[in-house]
Amino acid sequence: MTEFVPPSSRFHALPSPFPMKRGGQLFDARIAYETWGRLNAACDNAILIVTGLSPDAHAARSDDNPEEGWWEAMLGPGKPIDTDRWFVVCVNSLGSCKGSTGPASIDPATGAPYRLDFPELSIEDGADAAYEVVRGLGIDRLACLIGNSMGGMTALALLLRHPGTARAHVNISGSAQALPFSIAIRSLQREAIRLDPNWNNGRYDEATYPESGMRMARKLGVITYRSALEWDGRFGRVRLESDRPDEDPFGLEFQVESYLEGHARRFVRRFDPNCYLYLSRSMDWFDLAEYADGKGEGDVLRGLARIRVDKALAIGATTDILFPLQQQEQIAEGLRLGGADAAFLPLPSPQGHDAFLVDFARFGPAVRDFLDAL
Template sequence: MSVPRRLLSVARSSIPHTSRCARRTPQSSFAFTRQQSNVAARKLHQQAPRRAQAATAEQEAIFESTNPALSFPCLDAVESRSETLSRRSLSGPEPSYTSGKHLNFHSKKPLLLDWGGILPEFNVAYETWGTLNGDKSNAILLYTGLSASSHAHSTESNPQPGWWEKFIGSGKPVDTDKYFVICTNVIGGCYGSTGPSSLDPANGERYATRFPILTMEDMVSAQFRLLDDLGIDKLYASVGSSMGGMQSLASGVLFPDRVGRIVSISGCARSHPQTIAMRHIQRQVLMTDPNWNRGFYYDNVPPHAGMKMARELATVTYRSGPEWEQRFGRRRADPSRQPALCPDFLIETYLDHAGEKWCLQYDANSLLYVSKAMDLFDLGQEHRNIINKVRHENQGKLQAFVEGRVSGNEDGLDTCSLILPDQPYEEKEQPADEASVNTETSPSEVPEDLVAGLRPLANIPSLVLGVASDSLFPAWQQEEIANTLKRAGNKHVTHIELGKDKSLFGHDTFLLDLENVGGAVKSFLG
């Protein structure tokens, strides 16, 4: 005997669905109160025994979930990795962040950072290619992107291909028959240079988040300490892409008499809100991983899940939509299988692989510090004035440290007095005349503040290269650099923009396009 439709609804509404993929039923179907359910149930049990047995049998069939629970192999993999790392952490730090054998410059002279922090001593990991000539005038300093090591090209001690392998070498765009090429790992990084994972000489413990806030200019200053040690007074050229393009410009602003040429590829003269927002999200994803532990995760399980997601977010900005349309389209990894909530489309599996591959190759704290330094980047004169004032005020702190009167953080100041506002930010209505200002500003109309800030580069020949398909550092930002340099009086600015007909690789074009990017660099260097 079948159970009445009304009683089936009651029975279903009283059963918790344990399946993760149970179908949702319209709320109106479950309008009965608990009391009504109990009444209906009592009526059901008052039926004749045979009818009751039939009803019970049918109910039991109904009580089993209609659909099986989904499996989540992507989450299983993360949990398995955590368990493995937990066991390994008992025998030492996991993992060790390194990119292979490299040279090391150790400075025992303290470095005062822009925002008042002090590194009592520091290391700069570096590698070189080519030969430094007699008067040391053929040196090129190559700046890296956010997560790159000093290993831009293979060496005898480290034969693994470098991140710019095809661009460096005999007869290549950066010709080692002509130039002595130096590439460093930035301070704040984790591939040999001093960063959050390094030991603090004051107590022998890892810095973790006791590491001071950095700027791009701090990184450049440390690199020029290396040049001093090598006896190189002036660079033939500074060359950089992405974050390296920012540093290349900063080197000319800080040391205009020591830089002969500037190459800035897919960089900017100041960080803009869109990229700041993206890096903020990456940091928040990472910092909310419980294993991050306010930065003190060394010798324990690292925040690999947060790192994986942060990298996946970043990877979305490295390539272009049109390229992914051609490369992946809407294809699924296995169309014969039922869709899943874990990586299913080819683009999802690509992002998952990119995050998984990288999450234990780079230190989480380094990502936080280096990406924040990118956000703080601004070569405008107003910002430079603020930094110069802060540095002047902290000279006494540095002198006291040198004389041994105080340690780096015994000045009685709260090094992080940031508090959240009582009220969240709210949009304010602007007058119509103000809201319409600069809505159609031409890229040629650059801020006077930026013109003043880049004036030290007026006499330095500069190559500025952008890519139309770049969504992370859009081509208008390189156009802004070029126009600002011209307004600052620089008559030797070469500005190249690769259209989408030449490259669909987005921001990663500087790593992949040997013909157009490499060709432009080779022609400019001479």
């Protein structure tokens, strides 16, 4: 059980106890975060970034940590999220293993890792935790709340549960509810982890890490993060130069297989499997339709219409199969029903769901133009 905390992370202590949406509570919990830029005297130039499943809080380089961040091209002086103007906060999700309290953390009641004793985790719990960080920094109202992927879900939950938290919102490749295809993929990822004998019902250690299960889970994820168009353009049917060894007749043969294997191996020992299970399931449970009538049977547009924000932008990639474009269009429509000046911007990126992490030529100007108009 290992946590992977960037050296530049700061920590905000959550209220103790911290209540969870589906029952249970956390004691002495914390959220890891980082900041860039300066908060002005009026405290009205703050932007909060909430992330996808796997990123930590280190979105960009800083004086405390010169290592490149996961959103380096988007955040910094003169960049689309311009830290010469904005005070930017990025939080690591509750339930993660990158500094925030999660299943890999020590349970203060037992002195041992939570493992599966961690309370059931919802997107809303991550939203409530992020809200506590904002308030703890003395910010009454954000200039903008930006959410990517799972963070797009978290951002919507935060805006709904804590009205008035932000004047504006950018939702990037996010959604207001999990769709069956995405649920199916994540279900297979979780099954791959749980079927690995080393998972041992969550009771593994560094010597018995469920590597095979995590490798398969990550490969499934990476396949859906990019588009078939990009896979074809990058790899085609190019084979590996070396012949397959006789003892492994069904081993790696194509370059695309080698890429997936290398990507998975770089990931598996850098993320805790139990944290992966909890965060993945939290996305499947998320559905703003339950807020339309309080019973989980309402219309998702009516759930979105309960959010109050002045201005919003929902961005997506035309080739995204995991959070398809109609979900970002739905977000913009629902926020407009709630009175927001909300726009929907489909971007013709060939790079699928991960486009916001790599296609900065398209996503960068879209975010910059929106923020420049605030």
